[in-house]
Amino acid sequence: MSQPSPWLLQHLEQIHADAEVLDLASGCGRHCQPLLAKGCRVWAVDRDMHALQGIAPCQRLRRWVWDVETAGLPEALQVDVLLAFNYLHRGLFATLGRHLHRGGLLLHETFHIRNRQENGRPRREHFCWQQGEAERFFRQCGFRIVASEDGVASAGRWLTRIAAVRE
Ligand SMILES: C[S@@+](CC[C@H](N)C(=O)[O-])C[C@H]1O[C@@H](n2cnc3c(N)ncnc32)[C@H](O)[C@@H]1O
Numbered sequence: 089m090s091q092p093s094p095w096l097l098q099h100l101e102q103i104h105a106d107a108e109v110l111d112l113a114s115g116c117g118r119h120c121q122p123l124l125a126k127g128c129r130v131w132a133v134d135r136d137m138h139a140l141q142g143i144a145p146c147q148r149l150r151r152w153v154w155d156v157e158t159a160g161l162p163e164a165l166q167v168d169v170l171l172a173f174n175y176l177h178r179g180l181f182a183t184l185g186r187h188l189h190r191g192g193l194l195l196h197e198t199f200h201i202r203n204r205q206e207n208g209r210p211r212r213e214h215f216c217w218q219q220g221e222a223e224r225f226f227r228q229c230g231f232r233i234v235a236s237e238d239g240v241a242s243a244g245r246w247l248t249r250i251a252a253v254r255e
Pocket of ligand 1: 112113114115116117118119133134135136139154155156157158172173174175
């Protein structure tokens, strides 16, 4: 899976060229490239150093080896755009709003429960959103949902997608 998600590409126009972006659990950085190409400054954070090393260097890219679940994100960290693709940790997500400037954009996509039921992945139910859960969750965390797809089929997987603005 090296191509960026269509969910990011669909929202790319809404992201300013001078935006600062945090790609949470970025892996090999498939979402960093379109943002860097646009001119954004990107923080790619992942606990897997080898995955981060796979991202082509760029002056506007910072690779950050960090376990976001045990260490959390630094209190003072604030960006314009937050990406969280193929990653779900409800405890951490509950505080993501603190790390976005007011009006900042969160783009999120991960498995819907139907993927586990039909394709057997992920193994842990906890890594999937239930139907309707993600929208409710982010609203309760102070986000305004600007777009969402819940239980949508994409490339043989069932996904939940959220685009939300920090109020
Ligand atoms: C399925 S990959 C998704 C990578 C990327 N977001 C994408 O969509 O291509 C999940 C990533 O989450 C990272 N990850 C899992 N737990 C993490 C943690 N506690 N702190 C930082 N990264 C973590 C893994 O190392 C892995 O690179």
